[in-house]
Amino acid sequence: MSIRHSLLALLQDRPRYGYQLRTEFEDRTGSSWPLNIGQVYTTLDRLERDGLVRNDGGDGDGHVIYSITPAGQAEVSDWFAAPVSRANPPRNELAIKLSLGLTIPGTDVGAIIQAQRAVSVRALQDYTKSRRDTAGLQRPADTARLLVLDSLIFQTEAEVRWLDLCEARMMQLSNLQR
Template structure:
């Protein structure tokens, strides 16, 4: 997640101080990805250093207001215009856990998969309830619509995770996999990558 670009986008909307930026970000994204206030101010310092934002006085209560610069506006425009490309996929704790479990002879990988499926199903149900509630409000406010789209993203991700877990379990049964206590080899890593290819 690009905190830098997110804060610039909010500053493009209006000048704000750090706590306002954090509150606006969390409100507009349904508090799905909470920001640490220290991270917000560190990012603001870097934006100022790079000439993308400047201090613009205070609000009278000691809060320093930040304003976006023309260069900052250009960076935001480029960010929104460019697609998000996952050149280096973020670490997936679940995939890492299963990859390691496959190489350890004291673990039952199927038990791990089943436990995760149960947890993922509960998460999916929670997101679906939240979405039903949001849709029932029948609001046309931009922030409410944005929250529904964020929930849709979370729902699709949870559904994909469950589908991948089903695939992993089926693949392991098909291969009649038995964990062995040997070091991870290129072959075993490649084999595990095959389990991540979700079948259509």
């Protein structure tokens, strides 16, 4: 996830200080990816260094206000225009755990699959309930949250299906070893 581009996008609306950016990001993404406030300020420092935002000074309450520069606007426009690359998929801790578990003697991969399935099904239920509750409000501002929830639901459904496949492969492997 690009914190850099997310902060630039939020600054297109209006100048903000770090905590406002953090709150706005979490509100717009349904709090699915909480941001560490230190990460926000570190990113703002880098964006300022790179000439993409400017420090507009304090607001009188001890907050430093940042605004986007023309170079920052161009950067965020390019980000929105470019598709997300699939060339370097993010690391999937579960896939790594199962792959390594298969090669480490004494690891109960079936138990790992069952434990993860239980967590994933519970998450799927929570996402679905949250989606239903959010959709019931029918406020235009909730559309962004619904998009995020739909993405989480689809990803979790895919994970559960993949876990079913993993379990089937484990059964095939055990039948071959007999």
